[in-house]
Structures are given as structure tokens and as C-alpha cells.
Amino acid sequence: MSDKQQNAISPRREEDFPEWYQQIIKAADLAENSEVRGCMVIKPWGYALWERMQAVLDRMFKDTGHKNAYFPLFIPLSYLEKEAAHVEGFAKECAVVTHHRLEMQDGKLVPAGPLSEPLVVRPTSETIIGAAYARWVKSWRDLPILLNQWANVVRWEMRPRLFLRTAEFLWQEGHTAHETREEAEVETMKMLRVYETFARDFLALPVFCGEKSETERFPGALRTYCIEAMVQDRKAIQAGTSHFLGQNFSKAAGIQFQGRDGAVEHAWTTSWGVSTRLIGTLIMAHSDDDGLVLPPRIAPTHVVILPITPKEDSKAAVLEAAEALAKALRAVSFFGSPVEVEVDGRDLGGGVKSWEWIKKGVPVRIEIGPRDLAQGTAAVSRRDRGHKEKEFLPTAEIPSKIAGVLAEMQEGLLARASAFRDANLMQVDSKEEFYAFFTPKNANKPEIHGGFALTHWSGSAAVEEQIKNDLKVTIRCIPLEDAPEAGVCPFSGEPSRQRVVWAKSY
């Protein structure tokens, strides 16, 4: 790849967004498909991103009183069956374990040792965690239980797509049990707000916080809340969910306790989760035609230093200066942690190396060569600016400036994403306008449409179905608003309590 080329990624976003997405993942070396259908290999740079997300979220969960635990991968069929809506929701996409060994038969390895009861690889863990809580809870004094689990889950996706929909994915699932309905409702909203904060402050993503309509509710939940982000093709991605499960799962699993008044009651439960889908969201939201763009607060590496060593006689001095700068930068704090610096001393052409880090989305690149050394400067490039832009700064000043630069980039990415979303968000009050909004202007680019439409809606599932069939557009959420304004549903003419968010989605 040459230094002179226009852009690193082909096709560009506007040419073919879905293919651009695949190419970003490849160029940034984040993940790839394995030969096991729908199961991805998360490569080191992609996994480093996930580790960073995990570290931040884990801190946020612990700060809100949660602890981690671990529950079995396998769920007995009989557990799933206990909650009718739940089994209905997941039965179509379960990996089922039926045997516990392999045997050679006629020179061929075949499953043997059939299980008396098949086991399902967890698609989510409400039922198996519910069974544990039923063992643990006897009295109101045993509540609340506030646990989280970091785990892999499996849902047999028919149309897998790296990070967005994969048969196996990594996630966290919080599962809490409470004495009262109110406490469980507070928990549900608290964790939704944790996700909102994480998306905004770390992923630099403005999100809509709201409730799902009944159609899109988690199987078995009383209410499902979500955060919905807009990505660069104006579609929505559900980036996290928080479910108020009422007493459905506690009745199914038998989570009962003796209350303060001595009567036996069922616990109120919640569950909430985010997954490696966040990586897909991040990619689609911020990346450009040169590759991934990482918000500094979620980047595994903030700064990469690229020593340029064309001549053998100055090589040692350049490398030494690079290491000294790295050391000085690592002593700087960015939001309470050291600036993460990598020195890429590989014997490769400077252009090749630089492009690699552009594609990986590292926020700041610093080149130091023999001439810079003589002048006491270094060339600083920011990932949120064009790939040709460089600023020559006195090397000694870089450490004192770096935290400010990173913070500015973080804010800038959020501002850009917010402006983009607001520009593609419209209040719509007639059916015609709505259909026009979601109809591609250009038949060759069927993916380009209006964005998010806010309309009144009376609560009718028939309206949802009609619009989904006509336009592949769904209600992403009913936004949480302090003082919603009533109106009339433009589709049914029925009265509506507030506007809802409609969009095409991943």
C-alpha cells in the first residue's frame, strides 16, 4: 500500500456500506470467519478492544454494587420449557448437545453415549441462573442478589455477520433478584443508564434510551429497554438491553422467599446485557474510508510511535528518542489511567507501518526520524483528521499536550456522531412523508434512506407489522421522556401518548 493513495478501504462507505464494513474489519485485523458456520475468530486487535470494553463496564457494574459469578454453559431442556414465551423465542436457534463421547464405527468417528436429557448451549442464562437463585433465596434477607457473568453464548444465526450477528458471541449478562417490584424496576433503569453512559462517554455514541414495543420484547420479559445508536448508513443498532422480568422467571424457577410479613412471595428479577456487537456498532459509527477510527477512551493503544530509520548510523539514536518519548507519554494520565503507547520498531517502510496503524484506528501517530531528532521535533498525526495531515511539534511539548489532544478527539467524535444523527432524524406527521423518508432516492443504493423517523403511535401491533412488511422499518424504541407530548398516530388515526423512533436496523 503506497503513501500516495487516496484511501485505504475499497469500496468506500458511500459505494457499498456492507462491503465497506467487511473491509474495515479485515484492514484493521479485528476478526474473521472460521470454518465453523457463523462462529468468528476474534483476532488480537479486536480482542484488545473487547478487553478494554470489559474493563470499563466491569468497573461500572462493580461501582453499582454488582459482583461477578459463573454459571454452567449447558441448560437442561426442561429448564427452558418452564417459561413458555422464553422457549418459544429461543427454540429456533439453539445448539443442542445430545451425546457425550465419540466412537469409531466403520472407520468413521460418530457421536456416542446419548444423554438421557439433551442439553442446550446457553443462548442466555435466565433459566439456569434462576435455578441457582431458587436454591439460594429463602428469606427477604437474602435479597437483593446482584450478579453479572462474562460468558460466551450461542444462537444459531441463519445470516451471520462478523460482530453483529454470530452464532457464538461474547457478552455479559447481569441477573438480579429483588424483594419488591419497585426495586427491580429501579435496577432495570439504572443499568440502562449505565449502558447509555458507557456508549456516550467511551464509545462517543449518542443513543436513544427507550422501551421496546411488545413485538420486540425479550421472550419472557414484562418490559425491555434498550439503547439504540445510529450508524453511518443511517440504520439503527440495538447496542444494549435491560429487561424487567417481573415475576415470570422467578415463578418458572421457583425463586421464593419469606417476606417481612412472613408470607411467601416470588422474587422480582431483571437481566441486562451487552455483547461483542458493540464492536460492530463502534466500527459502523466512526470508521472512515481509511479504516477504523477509535475513540481514545476505548482505544487499547492511544499513541503509536513510528521511528524512521533510513540510515544505520542514526538508527540507535532515533530508537532511543522514540523510547524516551514513549516513557514520557506513559507517565501522563488520561482519565485516570496512563496513556497507552506502542513503539513500532519493525524494519518496514514508514509508509507501510503508518498505514497499518491508520487502518487500526489508533488515535495518534508520532513519527520521529533523524531530521526530527536534530530539530527536536516530531510529526504528530491525528486519526480524526485526513491521513496526510501532520503537525510538527517540539518533542518536549508532546507529553504535556497529549491528554488534551485525546480528550479533544473524544469530544469531537461524539459531536460528529451527534450531528450526524440529528441531521438524519426527522419528526414525521403523515404516512406519505414517512414512506417517502424510508424509500431510497436512488434505486442503485437501496440502503440509503432517511434515517430515524419520530412519529406518534397508538400502540397498535398491526401498524408495526404493516410498516415492517412494506419498508423493513420497525419501532426501535419508545423514548424515555419526562414530559411526552400527546398526538395522533399518522397510520391509524388513533390517539398517541408520545412519539416513537422508527428505523431500519441491524
Next chain:
Amino acid sequence: MSDKQQNAISPRREEDFPEWYQQIIKAADLAENSEVRGCMVIKPWGYALWERMQAVLDRMFKDTGHKNAYFPLFIPLSYLEKEAAHVEGFAKECAVVTHHRLEMQDGKLVPAGPLSEPLVVRPTSETIIGAAYARWVKSWRDLPILLNQWANVVRWEMRPRLFLRTAEFLWQEGHTAHETREEAEVETMKMLRVYETFARDFLALPVFCGEKSETERFPGALRTYCIEAMVQDRKAIQAGTSHFLGQNFSKAAGIQFQGRDGAVEHAWTTSWGVSTRLIGTLIMAHSDDDGLVLPPRIAPTHVVILPITPKEDSKAAVLEAAEALAKALRAVSFFGSPVEVEVDGRDLGGGVKSWEWIKKGVPVRIEIGPRDLAQGTAAVSRRDRGHKEKEFLPTAEIPSKIAGVLAEMQEGLLARASAFRDANLMQVDSKEEFYAFFTPKNANKPEIHGGFALTHWSGSAAVEEQIKNDLKVTIRCIPLEDAPEAGVCPFSGEPSRQRVVWAKSY
């Protein structure tokens, strides 16, 4: 549980070691069996221990140049078949996925959507990671690949036991590929030494580092190295392994590269792992008849402060003093990280609370009550001393002393474990002496025997088999020694290059 009782755990170690082990896990609230055969629930305190182990090991792996990645949970049958010894080793204990959905038939949920090729839930990942490396490696410039994965694995254990043998367990598996045999051999030994260091410096466990005999080798490896710890019933636990895989797996998976001379070669690979078995090892090595005993460097909480608030009027002042002490202690560094402190302000009797933390193994307990407040003192109890021992110290002095106390406990536990091992380790030079060493002195306590025996051994598998059949004793390892002393095998009379370690084992 009363303050006056003798011991918290019944039975005591010397009465019934296996049952004592189960009771420790229960008393410390570390884990429990689920209704899914062989699969455990790791409870918050057990998982906190695992998180601490993960954090330390992860740092050690990264410091030795490794990165994390993630590979699929499912392995196609055809992958396993490629390495003959490997499939032979794991076929008897594999969870096999044969269907990808569930269907209602006659009111009963049954597996549906049969897979064209069954998938095995990974028992270990050499084959699926090998397939990825085969895609990634083209030239010697692509090597080495130094990756690690934190994951769950499944081996269908017929006699499961919490932490030691479970159908599903958590572990890390390092997988590396190298250009030369020598480089892979260096890696194998490097990671063995990382495990040895971790066991000694964090778990306070002296271990034998050595090679496994062919009988005990990892299926498909050229050489398997291990660390072997002695626990309090004098049995051995294999706590970690590092395998030199030669070119076996790279030939099976096709990890080929163009070498420096242009010729196509197969890579040399290694793998190495430790698992939640380490928690079982830790429990068996250090716990006493009052519960778990945690070496401070691996304890999730170093100090628990127990405010004693018998009277309402002094309660606020006592709680305030407890929080102030906690703050002062958290400002202290223990091996580079803050001292971890918990204030247990629950409204429970002081005795009940104190016993809970004794059983959980927290290194230091500090009680503060109204009288202490008046005198400016607090009662400090160390978990490595008897549960009745308390030292009254001026509260103001505790922060300056705490790191020293923790370090002393860490050293003390290692010294105690080392002395115990050395006391139960014997050089044996005759068959009679060997059989006597491993024969229980008391028929009522069949588990009590000599410990570790060091004998010469000629390399004969027949000798191993005979001894295993007679005594259930196996070679734990052939220790790594700089200058082994030659001798004669007492069983076969054949010449021997060095002594090997024999023991009963978990």
C-alpha cells in the same frame, strides 16, 4: 455459629480429607454443583479468586510477549480426526452438538435441524487454532504467533469434583507457532517457568517442575511439562502444563511457511494452560479446620474491617472510624497495588460476621468497637494464626504496618507449605521401602500415606503400569535438574539417568 466453638469445619482434615474439602468450599461460599451433571456454579467469592488469578497471569503472559484472542467454542469432528493421538485422547469425553434447534413434537420439545457434521464443544483448542494459524502463516516473517485465550472448555468427567474435575471448567490456553524447533522449545520452558513463578510467588506453593513420562503426555504432544504441587493429604495435583507439540499439530492443520531459504516448512508449535483447578489446589494446600486460608497476594480482599456497634449512640462514630481506617489502608501499596479493604457494616452479631470472614480466608480482620474508639486501638487478627488470637494495636499505626504483615503472611504460608512438602518427600532406593511408603499405616484412613517418593527409573512403561495397578501411584514428573545423578531403577534393575517423583494424585 458461636464464637466459642473449636473449629468451623467439620469434619477436620485428619478425619476425612475429601469431605473436609467439600465443606471448605461450602463454608467459604466458593462454588456448588448445578443440576447439570459435572457443571459447577462458581459463586462470587470463588469467581473473585479466579479474577485475581486471571489478572496476575494475564499480566505475566503479556509481559512475555503474548496477546489475547478468541477462537470458536465448536470444533468440527473432521478437525479432531486429523491428529490421531489427539482424537484418541479426547473422544471418550466430548460434548457433541448434533442439532441446531428445538421443535415441539407431541407436546414435547425435541432436538431438530440435524447438523451435516457434528460439532464438538472444545475440550482444548489445538485443532481449531491450528486451522486459523494455517490461514495466517505464509512466510517465516509471520512467525512467531504468540496468543493466549481465556475460555471455557468441556471434558465429560465421569467422577466430577468441584474445581478439580468438572465437565465444564474455565482456563487459559496459550498457543504459539514458531519458525524453529529451538524457539518452540524455549517457549515451552519459558511458560512452564511462568507457572512455577506464579505458584510460588502468588499461591505460596512450592512445585516440582518436570517432564511427564510418555504415559501421561498430552495427546499429540512430543513432550509435556508440568508443575506438581503437594497438598495436605500428601497427594499431588498437576497445577499447570506446558506442551512442546513439535510439528504434529502443524502437520495436521497445515501450518506451513516459506522459510528463509525459500523452502516450505511446517511450523513448530506449543500450548500451555492452567485452569480453575488452581482454586482446588489452593484450597487443599493452605486451608485449615476453620476454612479457607488465602495467601495475601492472591486474596481478592486483604483486610476486612468489622465495626462492632452494640449501642445506637456510638454507632455512627464507630462506622466513621471504620471507614477512615479503610481509607487509610487503601492508600497503602502492597506489591504495587492498593491494599483491598472491605468494611462489613451489616447488622449481624460480631461473632457471626467474624466467622464468615475466617471461613472465607481473608488475611486480616480488624474489629473496632466503642471501647477501641476511646482507646485509639483496634483488634487485629491474622488468618494464619489461631482464630482466637487478637492483637490490640494503636489504630494510627495499622496502615504503616499492614503491608509488612501481609508480606510476612505470604512468606509464612510458602515456608509452611515448603516444610510440609519436604517433610513428606523421601528418596527411596528399594521396592520394599517404596511399597511401604505408599501403604496406609491405618486401614481406617486409606488416604494417608507417605507423600512424594523420589526413585530412579529406567524409562519403562511396564514399571509405571505395575505400580499404578498395585498402589494407584504414578510418576508425577521427571524433575528438571541441571546435573542429574545416575543410578539404578529399584523396580527393574535397569540403569536410570535420574530420579523421578512418584505420588498418588488428583
